[in-house]
Amino acid sequence: MESGELLLARLGDRLKGLRGKMTVDAGMDKITWFRTGGPAQVFFQPADEEDLALFLQVLPEEIPLMVVGIGSNLMVRDGGIPGFVVRLSAKGFGTVEQVSDTRLKAGAAATDKRLAASALEAQLTGFHFYSGIPGGLGGALRMNAGANGVETCERVVEVRALDRKGNLHVLSNADMGYTYRHSAVPADLIFTSAILEGEKGDPATIRQAMDDVLHHRETVQPVREKTGGSTFKNPEGTSAWKEIDKAGCRGLRVGDAQMSVMHCNFMINNGAASGFDLERLGETVRAKVLENSGILLEWEIKRIGLFASGQSLSELQVADDAVFLA
CATH class of the missing domain: 3.30.43.10 (Uridine Diphospho-n-acetylenolpyruvylglucosamine Reductase, domain 2)
Structure with a gap:
């Protein structure tokens, strides 16, 4: 390069x-x-x-x-x-403003946490789950981010986006083509802002819901580690962490990359892991889960860029230096 x-x-x-x-x-x-x-x-x-x-x-x-x-x-x-x-x-893209009694306009660079706080200030329900998602609105729009039984698709009214040639598109909720952790929008569209809608609610109730989300996250997820959140999407009818655990991959380690002992669908960098270590760990987990339960886990973490010189990795390739707890 x-x-x-x-x-x-x-x-x-x-x-x-x-x-x-x-x-x-x-x-x-x-x-x-x-x-x-x-x-x-x-x-x-x-x-x-x-x-x-x-x-x-x-x-x-x-x-x-x-x-x-x-x-x-x-x-x-x-x-x-x-x-x-x-x-x-x-x-340029991180503001959140109230545009009606029940609607917020948020830039795609606004953090999910800020969106939740702005909804609380506007006394709007249905945004509390964002307080526990460590991301930004652009990513939430793209992957239909959700938690605690609520998804982004339930809030979206319309989305502004630019295509690869700089043309503006205004997309309705239906245009987004939402399914579980997925939108059908072309990959070359860059989201710039969105209109989102909730319902008027009691501030104390909203605050309590946000606090419950944060408490749950802090007690079951490795939030103080170098992590990327949920590594794999939940397969239909089960949870990714359950299948990872059953395959003996809780705590599995490749180099300085490890599946969290606290929440085994979270991958962490213990300090000196490379991107290659992390991806080799993920593919090893996928292979072991497929072998154990017949379920092919799908990556939720987005992987981009080129392998360094001398690096190569095949799908479901088990790392020779993987260390299992069992």
């Missing part, structure tokens, strides 16, 4: 006039909650929706483009990410 400086040089004056911040060869290990991963060739934080639209209009289609959120549910491979990585800034 060439340097970010060379990529920008090849583009010449195409990007002139953009107001956002560009960083070449940006370390993604400083952004992801796992604290792993190679560099982004060029990292761009647009100033606002207009700036992002201009960037998309002038960026040649053959240049790779990847959009990331706050890095909580993201695994970056050690070889880095070619092309441009776009991350919406909190300043």
